[in-house]
Amino acid sequence: MADISASVVSEAVGARFASNFIFKPAAGTRGGILIACSDDFAVVLDPLASCDFFITGTITDRSNGSSWSMTAVYGPQEDSDKIIFLQELRRIKTMVLPEWIILGDFNLIKSVDEKSNSNINIRMMGRFRRTIDELELKEIHLNGRRFTWSNERENTVHCKLDRVLITQAWELSHLQYQLVPASTSISDHCPMILKKMQIKHYSGFRFEACWASCHGFLDIVKKSWTKPVSSNDAVRKLHTKLSRTAAGLKKWYKNLQKETRLQEDIANEVIFQLDLAQEERELSADERLLRRFLKARLLGIAAVERSRWKQRARLSWIKAGDANTRFFHLKANGRRRKNHIPALKSDIGIEVTDHEAKANILHQHFAKLLGTTGHRHVGLNWAALNIIPANLAHLEVPFTIEELKSAIFGLYSEKAPGPDGFTGLFYKKCWEIIHLDLLKAPYAQLFKDLWEAYGHQISA
Template structure:
């Protein structure tokens, strides 16, 4: 447990089904390490249940917490402006207690304001696919769905969900994986979060590792925006950059250099024509606010009135343009304009980036998770396929063979077009 927490560089740890009736600082230090100097614990009943939430006080602050029958709730503060509530749950296995468990979560949500995240073993399923057998309580599954809808909770996108093989049914079944649900305002405040399942070597459950702020460093690439052709000056920029280069003998090289020049020209044109939309909106809103304050003490001049109207039109246009860009980046084509907010498209786009990220590589029995380890493993693999560069001890003196030369200039000319009707 301690090595798992150290490798994950975790600052907050939630342990479910601890089976400990008494939890003190000595137990926390032996399980998690000396840096976890604060904790809240729900004692177990005999050898069943038990929840522990421990944190590093130098990273997170907990101004308030509460302990209920099936959950532990802590109010987390990570720096300035990053404050949210975390509830760690361990749901009952008895169906008669599950309604009480859901009512307890409803009361917790009513007591806490702001972003809320709830994680743990709910012992409830949302769909029949989450059950390993055919004994499905449809009534309880419907209650859990209604609870998620009423609380406006959404399950976080889980990366690295693990499967095992069942010998009885001869088909893959899902391992026991705890779940992480969060409200929309929590997702908006943590657009770069990453949720992944770790190894189940220490338990029959797969531990969950949540990183609230993950940055994916990628080299910037050229992205053509679908709204560019509708802006004035777009066709002139494309025509000017396309015809700015002399033709090349090789048609493929000619096409490559023209596309490259056009991409650079469009990038410069976009910075000059569109620019930073957020900065323009902030500047326009600030000027409108100044005009509104001036209207309280004096009437605006004709020039100021005209500028205020133009700024309002500018804000509406920039807001529409910003939403169009977010919709295009999310690659959602099944929604019509006006059916979702800009925040929805941004969250969807961040989830797509997390799915495209490579988190581990495996070669034989070895497995790499760090960036340096994955680069080394990929390099060794392709070196084994392509071979490594070695210093040759002998070379060929081709001039001594007196071979006849071949004129390859004709190969650079483009192929003639076929006649009509021929193949």
């Protein structure tokens, strides 16, 4: 982050404040800090706190009125000042909003691999890590670069001195953001740009595990699955049934969500009124029964929502009841940020960031690797090799319903064995409805092959 020098505008708790920006003037070429926003999108309020090494302000989004705190830092050079700097950061935690972001040049590293030589202050590094833990902050990973500063000398030293730290509340309110580097230009620091990821949402079908526990699930599957299909091709028939079932389930759950939200609002309002009445008098037996019923209903709705986010978080090692929805939400967001590819370079060195251009580069790359099908001009004379043919007639024997059932019930419940989006849980829950069509389909052998290859390594 570049050094900033500015003239004095007005004084406010140690920092300067002007129309929609706050700053701390530089001392020569060092120590300048600026927080500024576009008038069209946000408002910067008066500084909350300030010291020699940072300023903190409140940012208010004009579009929705939400507010969050931002602290911009310029870390000191001397070890004694670094200790004071970290103490001041701890002190302001009680002053800022739950949604808090800290960014800038910390002049500190938190691990050995953040510096290119062995001249490291282990004790100061430990203090920095403890401060991050005490403030309950997490770092947004910088894509594309390991270091953010270099001394630009012959024996170059690289360090990661600049970073962006956020609270869980800030991450939950600002989903799908990534941190990317820019050219150092005239500075010895690498500018970092925090921007929203360009994500192309999957428009296909994905079966959600929570559907299987919702009332009316099997009825919708049976209604969609048993519709007549005018085709004698078993594979096309099965494909049509799966497609119809997917469409029916999506429509059913969309309507179910509307009803659930309405029920949740009504339940909360009735419980609130009963809470108020309880402060003035004893509730009747029927009122207490109603209150317990509504609370149980809300717990059920919360459990379904937690199950949905657990599936999106892809955490197979933890049970849904062992963590709350926010935990799974954060993990899902972190996985999305980690798996996102911010940019790709083509063979001629052009870097692209938009989704379609990245897709074209990947297609061209793998098409070149796989090559094209050629015409064979020579063949093998199998008769001259005197190889005794193997009797593979048993491979053509139709498999039984017991074999198919064993293969399906051996699949992992939260994984989809094919590209149709239906997980193993769907096939297990709907076995009595769908098994006859699975038995008729020629590619049902796939389930048996999957079980033989992987079934003994996984649990249902």
